[in-house]
Amino acid sequence: MKSTNIVLSVAALAALTVSFGFSAVAVTDRPAPAGVNQEPMIQVAQAVDLATLMSEGAKLYAANCSPCHADKGQGGAGPKLAGNDFVKSSGAVITQIFQGNEEHGMPPFADALKDREIAAIATYVRNSWGNTSGIVLPDEVAKTR
Ligand code: HEC
Numbered sequence: 582m583k584s585t586n587i588v589l590s591v592a593a594l595a596a597l598t599v600s601f602g603f604s605a606v607a608v609t610d611r612p613a614p615a616g617v618n619q620e621p622m623i624q625v626a627q628a629v630d631l632a633t634l635m636s637e638g639a640k641l642y643a644a645n646c647s648p649c650h651a652d653k654g655q656g657g658a659g660p661k662l663a664g665n666d667f668v669k670s671s672g673a674v675i676t677q678i679f680q681g682n683e684e685h686g687m688p689p690f691a692d693a694l695k696d697r698e699i700a701a702i703a704t705y706v707r708n709s710w711g712n713t714s715g716i717v718l719p720d721e722v723a724k725t726r
Contacts, residue, residue, distance in 0.1 A: 629697075631704065631716045638705025641698055645690065646706070654710040659687060663710035671717045674703045675725045696722040 627633075643652065650656060654663035668674055678699050681687035690699065700719040707714035 629700075629718060631708070634701045634704040634716060635708060637698070638701035638703075639709075641694070641702045642705050645694070646702065649687065650706075654706065654712075662706050663712065665712075668707045668712055669714050671703060671707065671714070671721060672725060674707065675699060675717065675722055678702060679725070691726070696720075696726070 646659075648657075649659035650662050654665075655661050656663075660667075662668055667677075677687070678694070679689060679691040681689040683689070694702070697719040699722045700717045703717040703722070706712065707717065
């Protein structure tokens with residue numbers, strides 16, 4: 582009985598391997614339909630874990646945000662972000678980055694930055710300088726847009 586089971590599962594595995602093999606060949610051999618952007622397939626392969634977003638976010642924050650919020654989030658022309666309860670809400674941070682507040686001196690970034698870049702910056706400000714509010718995924722940014 583036991584050996585029958587093993588034989589069966591080996592057969593199942595072989596069948597799986599074959600069907601995977603076929604579908605992989607089919608996907609790579611088929612030319613992309615006109616107008617289909619293949620970039621998302623590459624993005625799926627990139628890690629979107631906390632450490633990756635933090636390191637991407639650090640650079641983007643330095644370039645886009647630190648002139649007003651300072652390199653350690655201590656504030657300047659804009660409010661301090663270190664220990665600021667505002668950053669606890671991922672939705673509020675995303676919306677603030679999208680829209681800024683031109684009346685009060687913060688430019689909008691919705692057109693200048695991609696979903697992943699905003700996710701990285703939001704993740705960075707929510708998890709730096711003593712803030713511990715968790716990751717923001719590009720999907721959440723895309724849904725808020
Ligand atoms: C030119 C200056 C400037 C830049 C650049 C800037 N901000 Fe701001 N930011 C401000 C000002 C001023 C405010 C206050 C706006 C208001 O009163 O609503 C603000 C508010 C905020 C707030 C809300 C804080 C609170 O307590 O209300 C967050 C979060 C924030 N900015 C994040 C960012 C991030 C992230 C970036 C970079 C993508 C950025 N800002 C770039 C000036 C700036």
